Amino acid sequence: MPLLESIWTLIVTYLAPFVFVLSLVVFVHELGHFLVGRACGIKVDAFSLGFGPEIAHFTDRWGTRWRLALLPLGGYVKFHGDANGASATDHEAVAAMSAQERAGTFAAQSIPRRAATVAAGPIANFILALAIFTGMFYVQGRDVLIPRVDTLIEGGRAALAGFHKGDLVTAIDGRKIESFGEMQRIVTASGDVTLKFSVLRDGAPVELTATPERREIKTAFGPERIGILGISSSGASENWSKKYFSLPAAAVEAGHETWYVISRTGSYLGGLAVGRESPQQLSGPLRIAEVSGEVAKSGFWPLINLAAILSISIGLLNLLPVPLLDGGHLLYFAAEALRGRALTEQVQEWGFRFGMAFVAGLMIVATYNDVARLTMQWLNLG
Template sequence: MPLLDSIWMLIVTYLAPFIFVLSLVVFFHELGHFLVGRACGIKVDAFSLGFGPELAHYTDRRGTRWRLALLPLGGYVKFHGDANGASAADFSAVEAMSAEERAVTFAAQSVGKRAATVAAGPIANFILALAIFTAMFYVQGRDVLLPRVDNLIDGGRAVAAGFQKGDVVTAIDGRKIESFGEMQRIVTAGGDVTMKFAILRDGRPIELTATPERREIKTAFGPERIGVLGISSSGAPENWSKKHFSLPGAAVEAGRESWYVVSRTGSYLGGLVVGRESPQQLSGPIRIAEVSGEVAKSGFWPLMNLAAMLSISIGLLNLLPVPLLDGGHLLYYVAEGLRGRALTERVQELGFRFGMAFVAGLMIIATYNDVARLTMQWLNLG
């Protein structure tokens, strides 16, 4: 009985929030492809949430088979004439079709329609994130902590720059600062970058120059290399306030929040390419499930906040110019537009093989990181 209780607790605590978050993000991504594809006159053969054996299905009046599959680790939309859910064309099958049937295949559409259909998936991810953030800020508002320096780490960059306890940061590089969290975001993103800080000290404005030190720290998503200045806030109740938003104001704040996630994710991906960031920071489904479970304990809105951040990350990842991903398809269409004709079947096939290897490699690294981290946790507990 204790074993069954433990399994049930694992499902409720971690698996259920993980499936909810990932399914929500994947569903909207694929819905973007689906809606724009249909609007462009493309027939949709299947819409699958999940991979593998089918658990349930429904066929609509236009012939689309809506599938719920066993493995909740993704999904796909299969357009008419595609060989698979990755929109790789089945050229021989398309050639064997009648002219009427061929006209509603994905491959028969103009470059513009195909590009719009492919781009709609990542765009839907960004729209979902904006909608979640807007609702969250409108309903809950935002807790704001005064950007006051309450503690200084001995030997830290802030001490060297001349910061003192009681300083209130009002601007960084000319950008107005309203909260400690906003200051943290700028500093963490600016490791080894010199910044100018506008400070209020005993009511007098002064200016300090400091360079946050780039360090690896542990976060909810694993190790991360960020800028560290060496200051902290006590979080005293009198330093907190609640900022409320109208619906338009919440939408503006949602745009700012989304841009922050985009910039941080894009910065990491770019740093990964040039070797500035470590692939050890990549997290896979195991880590996402673990974080989903921990965040869900804090309530519905923190879980939705995680879903919004994950939605943006998946949208950006899909825009990478790698065949198999949406960005790879868009790259093909750019080449087709410049050449005046599509790339050869052989070139496309080789590209998809490379893309498959690239995506598989990322998944292997991310899963290895997850397993290695869990193993270290178990060893430490032992």
Template sequence: MSVFHSLWTLFSYLAPFLFVLGLVVFFHEFGHFLVGRLCGIKVDAFSMGFGPEVAHYTDRHGTRWRLAAFPLGGYVKFHGDASAASNPDFDAAESMPESERAVSFFAQNVWKRAAVVAAGPIANFVLALIIFTGLFYFDGRQILTPRIDSVIEGGRAAAAGFQKGDLVLSIDGQKIDDFLDMQRIVSASGGLTLHFVVERAGNQVEINATPERKDTKTPLGVNRAGVLGVSAGGGAQNWRRQTYSLPMAALEAGRETWYVVARTGAYLGGLVAGRESTEQLSGPLRIAEVSGEVAKAGIWPLFNLAAILSISIGLLNLLPVPLLDGGHLLYYAFEAARGKALTPRVQEFGFKIGLAFVAALMLVATYNDIVRLTRQWLNLG
């Protein structure tokens, strides 16, 4: 393999990864920035990336817009923050002139601070809605008729009585028009009994089936989901393209966003409860790999990946862990209930716990990435 080919391969994965991650991170941080500005808070720095500064620009408000060497995130540093994590600089606060305190983040009332912190994850959800709306409006959606083409012998569907040619009409009373909708319901219902209504030879037949919960490979890694044991016909006659007006595209985008929120939230909840495996966690290496592969399919799939990643990052940041946005909101909830902020000692201790949690999460995700890549290189599956 030539050096040129190796460099091109690296670029073909790195460029989509930086595009997807940069878009998601920028919207997240811009949410913090915009609401902070609206609340009259001075923004000292808006950084894309961490580490040594590569380029910068200072605007008329005194904000330093910087591009850093390591583009694996970003941050907004408000006046009075001790670090990019927005923990207060308690020592500096004691000697800060009143004019500076007035525009400092820590001096704002609890509701303004909460609004600024919540704006980041909210911006992630807004980005997803914008992307999904654009995808549905400009590209529509491919609909696969929910007709059973094959039933796996020995699977849950065969045991329940599904037959080739069955047309799925509804699941638990929900109308089914697309095989993808059926797959989504089944995948989220491992171990739960579902009530199907199918059309068979012109008659409606009711079937109760319980999807088997098992690990399956997806573009984002191993996913533990419900499996029924059926497939749809892939012929052109089974597909149709659905187009949407702008209002309907926005409505469909809301449904898509909620689906990703629900599935991601269910996984995070299952992870805490011990029902889900940490093997499904992915880090930067895996995201870069998936971005490169998705980019080969075109710009629309890459935007779709950005929307999914944006929702995931938004939800992750809402976890009630100090250092994350959700941890800050937890502090503010205590402050609103008590009528005064938690002591500096308690806050600093919480930030240390949060840092340890985030570091452990990144270590697990990176370990999973390395294991996956090693297995691929050794052809171990």
């Protein structure tokens, strides 16, 4: 019985939130491909949520097989004439089709239609994030903490720059600052970057220059290298306020929030490519499941907020110019438009193999990070 109870607790606490979050993000991504593809006149053979053995299915009146698979770690849309869910063309099958049947394949479409169909997946992810953030800000508003310096770390960058306790930060590099969280976001993204701070000290304006120290810290998603200034807020109740938004204003705020996540994720991916960021920050399904479970304990809105962040991350990852990913397909289409003809099958096949190796490598590194971190947690508990 204790074993069964432990398994049930694991399912309810971690697996269920993980499946909910990932399935929502994947479904919306694939739905983007599906809707635009069908609007472009492409026949869809299958829409799969998950991989592996089929759990349930139905076939709609257009002949699309909608399937729910056992492993909830992704999904795919298989267009007519594709060899697989990665939109690799089955050239032999297409060649054997009648002209009428071939017209409904993905490969037979114009470059703009194919590009629109491929780009629709990541775009759908960004739209999902915008919708979630808009709903959150409209329903819940936003907690705002006054950007006042309550504590200074001795010897920290802020103290060395001349900050005093009680300073109220009003702007950074000319950008108006309205909350402590807004200030934190700029600082954390500006490790080893010199910033100009406008502050009010006893009602008088003061200009200060400080360079946040780039340092590795532990976060909910693993280790992360961020900028540290060395100041904090006491978080006293009188320093908090609630900001509410009309629906249009909530949408604008959601746009800002989405762009912030895009810029932070894009900055990390760029830093990873040039060696400035550590691959130890990559997280895989195990970490996402763990975070989903912990966030779900705080309620529905934190969990749906995690879904929005994950949706943006998956959208950006899919736009990388790597064959097998959506960005790789767009790269092929751009090359085709410039050359006036498609790349040879051999070139595309080698690109596909590279893409497979790249994605597999990412998954191996991310899974290794997850296992190593969980092992260290287990050893520490022991």
